[in-house]
Structure formats: C-alpha cells, structure tokens
Amino acid sequence: MRRHYDRIHAVCRRIAGGSRDADDACQEALIKIVRNLPRFDGRSSFGTWAYRIATNASLDELRKRERRPKLDRDDNTIDRADDRAAQRVDHVGDRLVLDAALADLPDDLRAAVVLRDVANLDYSEIAQVLEVPVGTVKSRISRGRAALATRLRLDLDLPISPEIGNQSDPDERPTDLT
C-alpha cells in the first residue's frame, strides 16, 4: 500500500482537483482497496486494479462536490479593479490554473489523460480501468491533452513554463503561494 500510495494520491489529486477533495477521494480509495483485497484475484495487475478504484473514488468525489450547495457567490462575479493584476496572480498560481483547466475537462477525458500521464499506465491498462476499447482511450487522451494545452496556453495570454513556474521577474515572485 505504502509503495503505491504516491501514485494513488496523484491520480486522486489530478482527477478530484482540490487537495481536500483529493484527500477524501484518496482515503475512500485506500479503504476500498483494503476492504476488497481478499477479492482481488490477480486477473489484472495490482496497480491497474488499485488505479481503477482510485479513479472511481475520485469521480464519485467530484459528483458529491457538484451536489454540494455552492458558496455565497460565483468567482466570475467578483469585481476586479485591475484585470491585469488579477491575471498575474492567476498566473503565479500555475497549479491552480492547471487544476482549473483539468476541472473544465469532461470526466472521461480527464480520467484517460491522468491515467496515462500521471499513473503512467499504457493504453491497454487504461482500457481495462475505464472499460472502453483501446481506440477510445487513444482518442480520449489525444483530445484531453489538446484541450488542456489549449486551455493552458491559448486562453491565457501569458505562457506557462513546463516546469510549473511563472515567467515574471524572480524578484516580483512571492516566495510561496501554496
């Protein structure tokens, strides 16, 4: 369990989004994995089996979140005195931008991309987890990546570095936003 924890958590983090939801999903997944261990028959690898549980737990967590009542106001309604400053703050929090871009993806695309790029599963393993044909997996990964690339680079004016860092002058950067 300990050996697989990091990747299970990473899958939950990327699919469920916010860290608290991800922790909840991860907890749910770990407990389900433990409870179902006696029924694990080895037909797939343990990782594939565990990631399937983690994926489903994360998607369940998302659905729970959608059912929760929204807070008092929508973020879009916030008045921004200086759009550029607000945009800069957004860019500094690259992780938040990535979370938002992922949240905008349809669940099926997000799960496929995360299982490929975070869990590092191959197409056939992802097909097992999502119970869809391999061709569908390829298509979903491609569309998901393209949508993320568009969301991360074209919807925002400032580029985001692949190393998760902003492009502003180092002196202007806050030390820690997380």
Add this chain to the structure above:
Amino acid sequence: MNDDLTLLASAYLDGDVTADERARVETDPELTAEVERLRSVRVLLADVEPSSIAVRESLLSNALEAWDRLPIGERTGAARDATPVKRGIGPATAAAAATITAPISLADRRRATVNRRLLGAAAAIVVVLAGGVVLQSAFSGNDDSSSSLSAPDATTSAEALTESPQDARTATAAGGEVAPADAANDSGGLDTGINNPAPPTETDLEQLNTPEELGIFASDAVGAPKAPDVPAATSGSIDDQLTQSQASILAVEWPLCLGADFVVGPARYGTVEVVVGVDESRALALAYVADSCLEVARARLP
C-alpha cells in the same frame, strides 16, 4: 491542427506509432510543434505536489484500521478463492496478488517494531565484534611482517615486503623459522579479507543485451514469488523487512525513474551502464541511465 494530426502527435508522444508515422511526425514541423505542446501538458500533469507526511500517514493508518476491522475469514482470501479465476495468470501477477493480500495486522506491526529494534541491536553488536576482529587481525598481521623482517635471510625479507602476508609467512617458514601454529589461524577462522588477496576493485556489471535478459535479470533479483495464501503473521517477517530495507538503500543510491517502485541494481545494457528498476504494479523491468533517467530498455518480468 485537426483531430487526426493531434491524435498522431499524441500517439507519437506515447511511442504508439509505426515507423512511417514516426518519420512523418519527425519531418513535419507543425506536427513536431504539436508533439512539444502535448509534451508540456504531460510534464505539467506529472508534477503532482506530494501530500504531507502527516496526511499520508493518517490516510494509510485509517486504511489499515479498516483492514483490522475485517473479519478474519475475509482477510484470508476465502472470498477471493470463491471467485472463479481466469486461467493463464502470469507468475508476476500471482506474486503481486500474493504480496498484497496479506497486510500486517496491528498486533503484528507492533511485534515487528520490537523485532526490528532487537534486530538493530544485534546488528550493532555484530558490527562491533567484526570491527574488533578486523583490528586484531591487522595488529597480528603487523607482527607477522615484523617477524619476517627479522628473518636472517635478507632476500627472504625483501620478498616478504613485496609479497602478500601469506606469502611472507611461507617465505619466513622457508627461511628456517617455524611459523607459530596460531599465526596460520590468526583470524580465528573468520575470513576478514586481510590475509587474502584483495578483491578486484572494478565492479563487474551484469552484461545485458536483450530485453529478455533484462527481464530475467530483474526477475532473478526480485526473487521467487510467494505462496498465494501466506498467513499475515509470516508475511511480515524480518526477512521481508530486511528486503525492504535493502530496497530502500538501493533507492537512495540510485534514483527511481520511469515509475520504478524499487531498484534492483546496476548493470550494463549493450555498452551503456544502466540502473535496473522494477515497476511492480505493471510487472515491468526498466533499464535507465541513472543521471538522466533516460530509458534504455524495458521488458515484462518473466
């Protein structure tokens, strides 16, 4: 960029293209740019901030408590055994199933902690004793040298200076002195390595030339699979803990890359010095360059 080209770029990124498709991507600047765009997304996604240690331990602890609450009958895999199993499961998969179907219960974990402490104390005593033996052997080795130097035959003394201590003793005996009985056994029967020729300093790396050899090398290093229904008490044995400790030491010495769960050791693949890691969840042996994590080869564990 239309969907087909994006699909091709994405497949290229995953290494799932034919030779023709690969050539097409690599010669088309637009496709190459698309590959780089998708690659940057992959890098961003893969960089997940780890959860804090406190959160991790809390989540794992809760999960293990759930295991402790399971009825004993369920823990032993009775439910799994009742499930019809498809034929043809690979040994690696069976080993993986065997390994994970028996988490250690709370009582066993506590017992294992005590055992680990006792084992640590015993290891410390052994190290101290071994150090004493080594020092004693070193001093007695010096005595031998001085006795050989005091031999009347100057030629023999010169030879004793240039040859190994064992040869020196032989030379001394040949020079007319009777070697003391305990001098021949001055290390008390333990092979301390001091009186023996030094081992070669170069590390002999295992030569691997094919993915099959890589898989066999990793599989041999991982060891034989366990029996499917090992009781919980035996699966958390000290031997297992030692193996985990060794794996941790290897992981400190060489980086874990490409999703490897642990490192088996160094080897030479073709002409490249590589680190061989094992991704247990996918039953893969991975050979990669330690410095750059560049993948050199991969193979299914046999």
